[in-house]
Amino acid sequence: MAELVLCTGLDPDDPDSVTPVVIVAEGRAAEEDAVARLGLYGYEGDGCLYFVQTDGWAERRLEGGLLTVDIVAYPVVLKGLDDAAADRFPERSAADPEALRLLRVSAQVSPGTYARATDITAVLTAPAGMPAEQAVAEARSGGSLPLILAPRPE
Template sequence: MARLHVRSGINPDDPDAPVVALLVDPDGPPGERAVAKLGRYGHEGDGAFFLLPTDGWAEHALDGGRLTVAVAAYPFALRQIGADPEAFPERSPAVPGAALLLRADAAVDPELYARADAATAVFTAGPGLALDDVLAGEDAWPLVLAPPPSEA
C-alpha cells in the first residue's frame, strides 16, 4: 500500500519547506508498479525525475486533517511504460481522459500542508523501508509529479 507523508527535510534546495511525499512499492500492486515505472519515463534534472503534466500528475484533496493524493496518467504514457491502460478503469475527476493509478491518504497537519509545494515527490521503496531510510540512500531521486494540467 502506498504511503503518504507531508514533512520537511526532503527538498535539498529548501530543507525547511514541507513536501508531499509518496512511497510506492515497485513490486507492489499494479498501481504502485505503474507509478514506479513512470519514473523511467520522466525527464532527469536537478536530482529528480520530472513527469510532464501532459503525461501524468498528482491530485491532492484535503478534508479536515486528512490528505488524499491520487496519481493519474494518460493512456499514452501508460503504454510507454508497458502498462495496460485498461487495467485502470477509474478515471481522473480533473481530466476524465486520464486513468487513476492509485490513491493514498494520511492524517496530516493542515497548516503544514498549506505551506507545501503543489508538487508531489514519489519515491520507490519496499514495504519495510521507511521514508528516512529512503532519503538516507544514495538513490533517493524522486519522481516529481505536478498538479493536474488544469491546476498547473
C-alpha cells in the first residue's frame, strides 16, 4: 500500500525544508503501478525526474492533522503506460474534472511541520515491502531518482 511521509533535508539548497513524499511499489495495485510509471514521462535534472505540470500534478489538502495527496494526470498520459487504461481510474481531480485521480494517499502529520512544506511532492518507487524510511534513505544516497510533481498549474 502506498505511503505518505514528510521528509526534511531532501533539498540540499534548503536542508530545513519539508517535502511530502509518496512511496509506491510497482506490482501491488494498478494505482501504484500507474504512478510509478509516470517517471517514464519525467525529464531528468538535478538528481530527480520532473513531471510536466500540463500532464499531471499533486493535489494536497490538510484537514486537522490528516494530509491527503492525490496524484492526477490527464488520460492521454495513460495511453503510453501498460495496463493503465483511463477506464481503470474513474475518480477525477478536484481541480480539473478532465484529469484522472490515479492515487490517493493520506497520513497523520504535524500541522506545524507541514506548514514548512515546499510546493512540490516527491514520488519514490520502492520494492514491495520496503519500509518508507529505507526508500527515502536510498533516494537521499542517490540510489533512486524521485519523481517531482508540482501543484496544478494556475
